[in-house]
Amino acid sequence: MKRMHVHVSVEDITNSIGFYSALFAAPPAVVKPDYAKWMLDDPRVNFAISTRGRQPGLDHLGIQVESQDELQEVYARLREAGGDIIEQGQTACCYAKSEKSWIDDPAGISWETFFTTGKTRTTATGAASAVRGWRMKGRAVSLRSRRRELLPPAARRRALKDDRSELIR
Secondary structure, three states, X not given: OOEEEEEEEOOOHHHHHHHHHHHHOOOOOEEEOOEEEEEEEOOEEEEEEEOOOOOOEEEEEEEEEOOHHHHHHHXXXXXXXXXXEEEEEEEEEOXXXXXXXXXXXXXXXXXXXXXXXXXXXXXXXXXXXXXXXHHOOOOOHHHHHHHHOOOOHHHHHHHHXXXXXXXXX
């Protein structure tokens, strides 16, 4: 059975954990210094918050599946929906190992489709480290360009915009 995924960027992780724990009447299943996740059954959602976003608000939406068969079914839907699909493949992000792909909807919201295969002690490899890499000042633009290819489409556009603004400074 599939599960809706919502990821929100927050400024204050502790305050936000308190708010969402009260809202969901449940503590988070995962708590890290920069991240928290609730695996709710009613409504069936993987709701995550982190302080890693550029600004507070919706970071991305997604569909989490429970098997490779379901993942292939969702991937077929992505191809049918059209648009640019970023096939990230096996990666580690948000303290979990997953296989994932990304697409932007017509409104420009990034959608992540993923199958979680295990846990990890770190949050940033794959797209997450690419995001962190292009945010760090002093990095070569060419390095950012290579990493940008791993980003979901909306984040890739923001990275291009940031690159241009840094070159002007």
